[in-house]
Amino acid sequence: MRFIDHLIVGGAGGNPARKASVFNPSTGQVQAEVALGDAALLDRAVQAALAAQPAWAATNPQRRARVMFEFKRLVEANMQDLAELLATEHGKVTADAKGDIQRGLEVIEFACGIPHALKGEFTNGAGPGIDVYSMRQPVGIGAGITPFNFPAMIPMWMFGVAIACGNAFILKPSERDPSVPVRLVELMLEAGAPEGILQCVHGDKEMVDAILDHPAIGAISFVGSSDIANYVYQRGAANGKRVQAMGGAKNHGIIMPDADIDRAVNDLVGAAFGSAGERCMALPVVVPVGEGTAEKLIDKLIPEITALNVGTSLDPSAHYGPVVTAEHKARVEDWIGTCEAEGGKILIDGRGFTPQGLEGGFYVGPTLIDHVTPDMDSYHNEIFGPVLQIVRAPDFETALSLPSKHQYGNGVAIFTRNGHAAREFAARVNVGMVGINVPIPVPVAYHTFGGWKRSAFGDTNQHGMEGVKFWTKVKTITARWPDSTPEGGNAFIIPTMG
Secondary structure (H helix, E strand, O other): OEEEOOEOOOOOOOOOOOEEEEEEOOOOEEEEEEEOOOHHHHHHHHHHHHHHHHHHHHOOHHHHHHHHHHHHHHHHHOHHHHHHHHHHHHOOOHHHHHHHHHHHHHHHHHHOOHHHHOOOOEEEEEEOOEEEEEEEEEOOEEEEEOOOOOOOHHHHHHHHHHHHOOOEEEEEOOOOOOHHHHHHHHHHHHOOOOOOOEEEOOOOHHHHHHHHHOOOOOEEEEEOOHHHHHHHHHHHHHOOOEEEEEOOOOOEEEEOOOOOHHHHHHHHHHHHHHHHHOOOOOOOEEEEEOHHHHHHHHHHHHHHHHOOOEOOOOOOOOOEOOOOOHHHHHHHHHHHHHHHHOOOEEEEOOOOOOOOOOOOOOOOOOEEEEOOOOOOHHHHOOOOOOEEEEOOEOOHHHHHHHHHHOOEEOEEEEEOOOHHHHHHHHHHOOOOEEEEOOOOOOOOOOOOEOOEEOOEEOOOOEOHHHHHHHOEEEEEEEEEOOOOOOOOOOOOOOOOOO
């Protein structure tokens, strides 16, 4: 059986008894074992990072950018193998796995322009013979704790910008699908990053706590559930670290009466059921405005959803594959039952679904539930599976209030032909990322990603210039080069620039 070890300087080692199983979700079979580290192993990685980071920070940004360029080339050259490896551990189909990798590479492309992004500010002649300027310097050692649902994209979102800014980085991926993160670290080293600049450790809560507590780690980026995001933020901040912790989501798709229903349905089906709904930017709630809109929408949705092909992750004809674990399958099906008990009307029931010959896999069929209301626990919480809930709204103001009042504020989309309604919605909705006729409004890499409310903890978003700000510290210099030593004057007062 394949064994997935840590990737740190000097070899891993550690406690061989601490390990976890890695499944193939399509079959339900164990395909590998992954090592689980502890505080002692993390400290070895930190010491290697401390030894390597000063020289890397002193490397000029253009040379660091060349490493990013070469890393991008290597990932693209290995795209097919990476996508198949990702698909067989996560369960998403290969085409979706390639999208996972590509969206991560787009942040690497942004990081290739790091010389421009790191330029500081300069004021000439702020006072008599005085110039003021700023420089961005790396935090030192950063760490990333990443989730199972995007094992390529989210690590690259984090370490791409962090390393380009001159930091060393320690990645702790999900133990459920760790092979692609390890492979990405190998490719970064092959691209020319010095040993110790990017390392990978595996683990459970013991490793997470070690990262949060280690005094030499200056910044931590996290993506996962909201409760754990809050925990990471609170504990990390209490230890004096800067923390960006992205949490859960319950994104809404608002369907206005004038929307192009055919296009909206096509977008909704992909956004709700793609990757088996295991996306923080999925659209698991659709809000038709008006009863007529609701009935037209349902009439169009049902045939599209029932036509979905659910199969193995390597089946090129499958629209989506299994969920990640047997436990997650049970959790999703429990939420379907909860919604039904709360009064939701199940129009399409995906419980107990199994493709023929794949009885051991972790499959959940597509599920559509009507007459969901905001007081239901199943609406309030994130299901994170192939389940689409319909919450009917009588008017625009009600539709606007639903995502605005929800505990999560990651993303939202509105489907309409009315420019005024779209503009009003975008300005007023209490959510961090908005799509207008765009079902999954994940910003391009040179903008920034981040939600509001319980979808994000911390003050700085991921990638784009917000990412550069997070992984660097600003130093401001006030310099004077006088022609001669002035006579008189009081050296004991704060100087002014007048």
